[in-house]
Amino acid sequence: MWLLPRTHFPSSSSSSSSGSLCRVLAILSFLLFAVALLATPAAASRxxxxxxxxxxxxxxxxxxxxxxxxxxxxxxxxxxxxxxxxxxxxxxxxxxxxxxxSGQSIEQFHGKWPFKRLWGVQEPFSVLFSILNGHVHYAGLKSLKRELPRSYPLYPYYRLFSIFGMFCWLWSTVFHTRDFVFTERMDYFAAGANVLYGLYLAPIRIFRLYRPTYARILRIWGMVCIAAYAVHLFFLLGVRWDYTYNMTANVVVGSITNILWTYWSIRHYTRLKSFWAAWPGLIVMWLIMAMSLELLDFPPVAGALDAHSLWHAATILPGMWWYRYVATLPLPTALSYVLHFALLSILPSPCPGCHVHYVRPC
Structure with a gap:
């Protein structure tokens, strides 16, 4: 493992980092924008x-x-x-x-529950929780840049994880603010890219594919993931827009990722007997339980809070937990202040008493 003082880490220009991040997000948005233009309207609801x-x-x-x-x-x-x-x-x-x-059931319109909007925002709670999720990734990215050395082999992969997370929650915010065919497609495409990147990252971290000896395998694995995403988009846009297929594809990919992290947690907890080694598995368990909210759909309480918005709320703390696992990184920013200290009250530091930065073993 590395035990490095923060002063050993090179600093970077905030302006160049912001510019690089904007370029990445712009490229991702442009590519998905192009394919989203091919979308067609969905069928009506009851x-x-x-x-x-x-x-x-x-x-x-x-x-x-x-x-x-x-x-x-x-x-x-x-x-x-x-x-x-x-x-x-x-x-x-x-x-x-x-x-x-008159005692009748509440029906969906255009595939969604009839929410009470706020200042023109169609689903206020989903928008709020999407912003908080995106903020977790934004704060996590800033902390990664500040705390991790650029020589750390997993740094570029964790950085991309943050960027995909922000990209996903950005379009979730836009979609829940105003539901158009285009914003719906962008939300689905961004979420799919985020889930698939999670699968791409897991073997790199678990099986250490970032090592030079695995360079060829890593290239093949990257091409497989890109090809899988391209086929996914082609089916949705070129063959049939199928909500059930889209959900099934994301569940399958997410389940494989969860199995890999559960395997890693069990193996390393058995060997190290350290609580932090089990964190990925516990995060997976949290997300699986939270996912049940998507299966228990119900009309929005008070016309505002439904199962989908609660699912978005339930993913905030696991995101913070993940960044704390990556490098014990706090997120002391305004929107996550309360959540951060709630998390600290639950999860003890894996390095109590340390006065130097702690990075997980490779």
Whole structure:
């Protein structure tokens, strides 16, 4: 293992780091933007076919969107709400309130529950939790750059992990702010890329593929992952947009990653008898339990908090736990302040009493 004082680590220019990060995110966004333009609209939900909903939308459009359009507030127009979409939202809320009042079930519209928006944001809690998840990766990346030496063999892979994480949660935030076909596709593509990168990283760390002797194997493994992602996009855009397939593909890839980290944790905990060696396996268990929220879908509580938003909330602490595992990195930034100290109260430092930086053994 390495026990290095922080002064041994080279510093980097914040401006050049920020510029490099922006370029990476811009390239990823541009590539997925190109394929997302090929997307087609999804099928309607049960709520869309309700006669009262259709009549409401038609009447609203005829009364407000034809000759003299009813003006919308600026904050709604900034988020690309227009008269027809405003009618659609108003009728969703009206029909839902009427059904709840008469003891009927709440139905989905356009594949989503009828949420109460906030300042034009369609799913406020999912947006909030997506921002917090993205912030964990952003703060983690800053800490990695500050704490880890550039000579550390896993540094570039951990850095990419942070970038893919930020990219994923950026598009999750955009999608839950305003649901369009394009933002939905970008959210799905970014999430798939993030999950697949997790699978790419696991064998590199677990089987030490970063070593020069495994250079050829590492290149092959990288090409396999890139090819798998390309085939995934081709199927969704060129063959059939299939929500079930997309979910299954992500679950399968994520499950393989979880199995690898569980194997690593069991092996190293058995050998080292150190609690930190079991952390990846415990993180996996947390995520598996949190994933059950996606399977237990239910109408949003108070029109705002649903299972999907709770799933986003449940992934915040595991992300912080991961960065703490990588190099015992705290995240003392504003948005994660409370969560950070909640985590510290649960997880003792793997190096109690140390006054030097601790990096995990290779």
């Amino acid at each position: 709520g869309d076919r309700l006669p009262e909903f259709k009549d409401c939308v038609q009447g609203c459009k005829e009364g407000n969107c034809l000759s003299e359009k009813t003006p919308l507030p600026l904050h709604l127009r900034l988020l690309l709400w227009n008269c027809p979409s405003e009618c659609d939202y108003a009728c969703q809320r009206s029909v839902t309130a009427s059904r709840v009042g």
